[in-house]
Amino acid sequence: MAKGDVVQKAITGDDTAFLQVIHLYKIDLYKTALAFLKDEEEALEAVQEVTYRAYKSIRSLKNPAYIKTWLIRIMINYCQDEQKKHKQMVFHDDKINQIAAADDYSFFELEDAMQMLEDNERELLHLKYFSDLKIKDIAALWNRPEGTIKTWLTKALAKLKEHMTEEGGKRRVSK
Amino acid sequence: MYQNEENRLQEHKQKYDEIEIPSDRLDQSISKGMSRAHMESTKSIRKIGRWIVPMIAASILVFAFIASIRVSPAFASHVASLPGMEKMVELIHHDKGLMSALENEFMQDIGVSQENDGMKLTIDSAIADEQGMVVFYSIETEQTQEELTIKKSELTLADGSELEAVTSYDTGPFLQSDGFTSKVEVMFSKLSTDTDYILNAEIEGASSSESFSIPFSIEHSEETKHVYELNQTVDIEGQSLIIERVIVYPIRTAVEIKAHPDNTKKILHFESMRLVNEDGEEWSGSSNGLTSSGDNETGWSIYLQSNYFENPDELYLEINEMQAIDKEDEFLVFDTEQRAILHQPNGNRLVFDEISNGTAFFSIADENYGFVPFGSIKDSEDKEFGMSGSYNSTGEGSTRFGFDIPKEEFTNPLYIEFEFYPAWIEDEVLIKVK
Numbered sequence A: 001m002a003k004g005d006v007v008q009k010a011i012t013g014d015d016t017a018f019l020q021v022i023h024l025y026k027i028d029l030y031k032t033a034l035a036f037l038k039d040e041e042e043a044l045e046a047v048q049e050v051t052y053r054a055y056k057s058i059r060s061l062k063n064p065a066y067i068k069t070w071l072i073r074i075m076i077n078y079c080q081d082e083q084k085k086h087k088q089m090v091f092h093d094d095k096i097n098q099i100a101a102a103d104d105y106s107f108f109e110l111e112d113a114m115q116m117l118e119d120n121e122r123e124l125l126h127l128k129y130f131s132d133l134k135i136k137d138i139a140a141l142w143n144r145p146e147g148t149i150k151t152w153l154t155k156a157l158a159k160l161k162e163h164m165t166e167e168g169g170k171r172r173v174s175k
Numbered sequence B: 001m002y003q004n005e006e007n008r009l010q011e012h013k014q015k016y017d018e019i020e021i022p023s024d025r026l027d028q029s030i031s032k033g034m035s036r037a038h039m040e041s042t043k044s045i046r047k048i049g050r051w052i053v054p055m056i057a058a059s060i061l062v063f064a065f066i067a068s069i070r071v072s073p074a075f076a077s078h079v080a081s082l083p084g085m086e087k088m089v090e091l092i093h094h095d096k097g098l099m100s101a102l103e104n105e106f107m108q109d110i111g112v113s114q115e116n117d118g119m120k121l122t123i124d125s126a127i128a129d130e131q132g133m134v135v136f137y138s139i140e141t142e143q144t145q146e147e148l149t150i151k152k153s154e155l156t157l158a159d160g161s162e163l164e165a166v167t168s169y170d171t172g173p174f175l176q177s178d179g180f181t182s183k184v185e186v187m188f189s190k191l192s193t194d195t196d197y198i199l200n201a202e203i204e205g206a207s208s209s210e211s212f213s214i215p216f217s218i219e220h221s222e223e224t225k226h227v228y229e230l231n232q233t234v235d236i237e238g239q240s241l242i243i244e245r246v247i248v249y250p251i252r253t254a255v256e257i258k259a260h261p262d263n264t265k266k267i268l269h270f271e272s273m274r275l276v277n278e279d280g281e282e283w284s285g286s287s288n289g290l291t292s293s294g295d296n297e298t299g300w301s302i303y304l305q306s307n308y309f310e311n312p313d314e315l316y317l318e319i320n321e322m323q324a325i326d327k328e329d330e331f332l333v334f335d336t337e338q339r340a341i342l343h344q345p346n347g348n349r350l351v352f353d354e355i356s357n358g359t360a361f362f363s364i365a366d367e368n369y370g371f372v373p374f375g376s377i378k379d380s381e382d383k384e385f386g387m388s389g390s391y392n393s394t395g396e397g398s399t400r401f402g403f404d405i406p407k408e409e410f411t412n413p414l415y416i417e418f419e420f421y422p423a424w425i426e427d428e429v430l431i432k433v434k
Helices: A003-011 A015-037 A040-060 A064-085 A093-099 A105-115 A119-130 A135-142 A146-174 B003-018 B023-041 B060-068 B073-080 B086-092 B096-103
Strands: B108-116 B119-129 B132-157 B165-169 B174-188 B196-204 B209-217 B226-236 B239-248 B252-259 B265-270 B273-277 B292-295 B299-305 B315-326 B331-335 B340-343 B351-356 B359-364 B374-379 B384-387 B390-395 B398-404 B414-418 B424-432
Touching (some): A015 A064, A015 A119, A040 A064, A105 A119, A119 A146, A119 B003, A135 A146, A146 B003, B086 B096, B086 B174, B096 B119, B108 B209, B119 B196, B119 B209, B132 B165, B239 B265, B273 B299
Antiparallel strands (some): B108 B119, B132 B174, B239 B252, B252 B299, B315 B424, B331 B340, B359 B398
């Protein structure tokens, strides 16, 4: 069965098709969760929650073509709420060491700079560079012209650059 | 322009691509999410008596025939073209009884609304008979909300007293939404001709949560059911069932059946039952929500889609197979310390896998078995723990199930009641209803 057909079936309430869809994107969902939450347990919890939320609202997905963007967005929304609950981003050192070698300075620099961005900027960068979604798809899902998304993206990158220079500068001094 | 930043982001992504994925646990998370969604869509399920809800997570076989009775797209689009109907059709198109109620103008316009702080709830319409009710309502918000969630949408009687009924509703969330249409389905435990109700809803938006409490009234029409008394006994692999009657209400059909007390087996689930007319058109169970109530002692009502409005000239009840186990095998006996199954039905189909995070997992070599077998739990001193969370997931060639081991103190072994079990009795029973 073509992917679009499975998604369509999932939208009309077919449980088997829904599970197929989730399994198709589970790795993307898990990695997104990990990128935001930095913790394996919390990321697994997030996948459970997103499966639940997606199942409850898949009927509201109008165009099957945007399923991946849609799922990742639910995940990002969830993760950002979780982060707000914890007030501050807590780095789980042992977990993050699995992702990057402890002395991988540039990794932490980028992580820090990402945290300085607004929610929607971080989300946009994530959708574009982590989930490899096309600007066209993000535009459709956010219901904005492609030009607007491009402008936002440029702005987000500009801010990222600014923070990296700034943060990097501080770090270098303290080292 | 920001080539450097883009490159850095891409390198960053590669780091994440290299990490190890905990595949089994990831699949488990998905199953748990699914189970939760299923549990919740049939929320107040344990309120009255014993209701059987198949928690079908991944069964192709079980759903195969249900898919085939879905309403034809042409019919659906005809009804959808009636003014204001599209949204309701979206909600009920899987149920041809409800679709036909819509088409036959059995739906009542209600049109009462309440506005709270930028959010408006309108009760649009209802389909009601003495056995149940489907109430459609819409939410509109002034501003687009990141996320709208239905925290609650339940009915009470006009004096505020609780309904004796099973209520189910969707919870959302609706993302990037400035409104939606949803429904509350109610199935009365006793027939009811009450006309005055209150819809109590709580809708959560991104920044605030609004509560609504809206009185509304429905009308009951004069004649609202066709009753066919049958009282026929059928024998299926040595087990006697008394088919008492078929009652066709506008919203759904109830088939009332009793088990003969001398039966040696306990019937767990009626798997394929349908009404068929003279042309072979079928009405089977609704593909979601409640499918039956009752048990081996009290007898069951099995709910099928309604053909009240079609009112066929001839009608037959077809029963083929049901899940059943020997009465002395009604429990899985499991010792959590020995980590071993002490007793299970013949054939030893359940294999113990592991205990992980307080959940005991088992598997059977059948990837198409879409039911969660486990129900309420008691220990060897008859201390009851109620129904625990239970899960299933499908792998290659097998299905895995789990139940949560009680957190309170207990004395081994545990007795876990089978709500479902992969053993069937079957026959081809055809009874003339009219």
